[in-house]
Amino acid sequence: MESPHAVLLVVLIATFAICNLVQAEDQEGFISLDCGLPPNEVSPYIEPITGLRFSSDSSFIQSGIIGKVDKSFETLKSYMTLRYFPDGKRNCYNLIVKQGTTYMIRATALYGNYDGHNNSPKFDLYIGANFWTTLDTGKSITGVGEEITYIPRSNSLDVCLVKTDTTTPFLSLLELRPLDKDTYLTTSGSLKNFRRYYLSNSESIIAYPEDVKDRIWESRFESEWKQISTTLKPNNSIGGYFVPQNALMTAAIPANESAPFSLTEELDSPTDELYVYLHFSEVQSLKANESREFDMLWGGEVVYDAFSPEYLNITTIQTNTPVTCKDGKCNLELRRTKNSTLPPLLNAIEFYTVIKFPQLETNETDVVAIKDIKATYELNRITWQGDPCVPQKFRWVGLDCNSLDTLTLPRITSLNLSSTGLKGNIAAGIQNLTHLEKLDLSNNNLTGGIPEFLANMKSLSFINLSKNNLNGSIPQALLKREKDGLKLSVDEKTRCFPGSCVTTTKKKFPVMIVALVSSAVVVIVVVLVLIFVFKKKKPSNLEALPPSSNTPCENVTSTSISDTSIETKRKRFSYSEVLEMTKNLQRPLGEGGFGVVYHGDINGSSQQVAVKLLSQSSTQGYKEFKAEVNSSSNFC
The missing domain is CATH 3.30.200 (Phosphorylase Kinase; domain 1)
Structure with a gap:
């Protein structure tokens, strides 16, 4: 079976054809980026098949080139363009999010032979400073996607594409969907979508607008199962997961009603840890003498006993801690109890593998400060994307940080912008780098005075402002810091004494005058003697x-x-x-x-x-x- 991460676009088109008149519903908090959509085209626009509202990605990334899939690919409008990144090792989207909110993040790539090379790229995706997944676009000609649930630690989120070989990273869609705060929680790490099924013999895929959270549900059905269903709409709002109603209108039971219901899944890696979400809704109106009650077993051990689903009401049962599977083979069993007259049922199931994000991101104050400096000087460096300090192999050029391990909160300790063509005043944002030890702004075109806030930056031990066009005097507090050991390098014309600013030449001038006057006196005496x-x-x-x-x-x-x-x-x-x-x-x-x-x-x-x-x-x-x-x- 093809991975559920492969976005079956042809099937999607067939599935959503009945929805072509559906207008975009409430999409509050949705971020839907059509990568490569030219900013001068209509943006945002409504995808006519899904009803999703897409915008151009041009405001969220500073690099990349627009590409278009080959005309032979008949696909959704949102997949027709893409953005590819031939330059730089790491290229990052920066998104404004709400700190502490659980987001479902989905990245989708349809190669579509946009470059005519017939060579599907393979590259890595990062969330902030941490590795997320490898995206292999050769797995499916109709596109591949990866999905994760993640809680941002700040109001800014970076999603980065990292080149791993000679192929060029690219992206077709980048989507974020806010989830209810009490759903998809973990004791640690984030959740990477592994499988998401609704149990039906239908071949349709369920997504937005049927799923208001825009999750993608594939159908699954085994020969050992039997399908039961209802024509009534169940209540899916209980618990906050909002499983699509049409996914809850069908259920699978064992074909042999006296046998347990069994579902087996094999992991990509046998050491993966899982979170499992089971969604139940009774689809049959039971008679007075009928009952449906069953125990739930994982790997042969009972994890929940004597459960009875409610008629047309959803119940979600989940693992509160991650579970493992022996040799990577996961087995779920539902066994009817002695009190049950009917076999167990299951409507839908989700599997998520745990992904650890151990690397702490750079201190938010430092990130805001360095981005402010970047904006002030209009530094459009391709190496200045993503987290400034971590991972260390992608650290911004010109920065040094104190990040030595994953347990230390990265702070910026050195800023070197020498010979980078800086203009204007010394950026005020520098003072917010409170752990800065070295500052080098030499050999630029900076003007204005030397700000006094530099003297208040107690961690600074080295400042180089030479070869600029600065004027005015050095603040007295900074001169005092210099006497106390601060290494301060400025142009000689900027050297100042209390009450005045004089250059080194002027400092030497009194000595020169004395020498000249002494020589003149000698000459005058000699001349007078000679005249006499x-x-x-x-x-x-x-x-x-x-x-x-x-x-x-x-x-x-x-x-x-x-x-x-x-x-x-x-x-x-x-x-x-x-x-x-x-x-x-x-x-x-x-x-x-x-x-x-x-x-x-x-x-x-x-x-x-x-x-x-x-x-x-x-x-x-x-x-x-x-x-x-x-x-x-x-x-x-």
């Missing part, structure tokens, strides 16, 4: 030398730079004139044995000169300097 000596000895040890001339120069006593050309003439200048022509010794050209040579100009910048000053620290003395002046003065 020259006045006595008549030569000049301070000359303005034109760059080149072969014409001898003669002595000139004029003190006006603006009025007298020094071309082909020797000239003596005062120290103030030297400062004027060199613009206060602004441009040094080089340094020789006597001292520094400065650039200057005279006559309104029409003629350039080189000015050499004798330094007190010169290794050569005044006589040598004077000799050079005299020899250099022979040329202009």
Whole structure:
């Protein structure tokens, strides 16, 4: 028998043809995503066969490409498109749900040779950080589906497709249905649908709208059974399971009425644990001298005794703890008691295997914070999908977390967004990462000031904000944290002192001024001494030398730079004139044995000169300097 997870679309179409006039009933809380439906098409729309209201999935996932099944596949409208994921290892749908609500989650994939490769993909599905199942689309050409009941731990739920080989994951439908809070409960783990039958010799499949919870029921009937039925509608609202009425209008009894009723099921894995749900409703109006009473046995042991179903009223009996099956073969028996005149009956049955979800999801506050940062900076990274921290092999690029085992609640401890093109201010959402130890926002285009909230993040030990366009001062509280050991890296222009913000260059500036002033004092003293000596000895040890001339120069006593050309003439200048022509010794050209040579100009910048000053620290003395002046003065 083909797995019930194979969605028999052809049969569904035949079954629901009678419902084509049915309008969508109350679907409060339903999430029905038609994967790959272009957002510009009508969305939501009503599936004409089932009456379900489907919407495009484009708002719930940031990646993937739209595909369409081959035209040769005649199927429901909702199966005509799909979304496939050629890029990235993990691609995730993110859904808004109600924390603590039990949901039935169903993922369906119809390959339909959409890519023309005739190679049905196989891939994994995850719920949040935990492995759910492997979806092998080659099991049925009409589509495969997997279903699970799950209680979200927050108001956000991730359903992820994970590539496991060279084939490309894809999805046709993703559906969530809220269930009543007191149904399908477990002591631990979640419930993966294994089998769901209603006992009838009909070949029809029952689903929405007959099942208001949109469960899919297959028919099952064995040759050892006999069918009984009623034309009346039973009351199916007792207990909250809402088994479809038409599933309760038929029942199976043993063909040999003196024999027990027996149903056997073989598990995929012999170690699987099961939860079993038995649905009963008496379909025959019993006479006064008739009775139907039986014991229920599992694996040969009585688990419930002396049960009598109520006429046209549903009773659901379930296992409160998981049960196992010897060698993976499960056997249910219903044995009539001595007080019973009629054989046992069964209307419907559900088998669920227990699936453990041991990995804790990342702290919700951290998840909200990092998603806020993602939205602020419009980071559309394919690696930033699903749970930020776990599983570790899918951890978001640029994050480090403290998740070392399944017993530790993952927290984000490091955020590295260096060189990612960030713009705008430093995101306020960062302050909500309360366990953050390292923050690297370097080499971006961030502007604005450095927020004070960084100083309040007590777990931070390293911050790198360098190579940005930040302005303003570093908050004093952050500077204090730096003195206490915080490693803070910022551009030098952002380094600030109380009351002002100065760069490293400005910090060095007073030292440079002192050095320049000291040098100027030495120069002035040397020049004054030289002028005094020259006045006595008549030569000049301070000359303005034109760059080149072969014409001898003669002595000139004029003190006006603006009025007298020094071309082909020797000239003596005062120290103030030297400062004027060199613009206060602004441009040094080089340094020789006597001292520094400065650039200057005279006559309104029409003629350039080189000015050499004798330094007190010169290794050569005044006589040598004077000799050079005299020899250099022979040329202009």
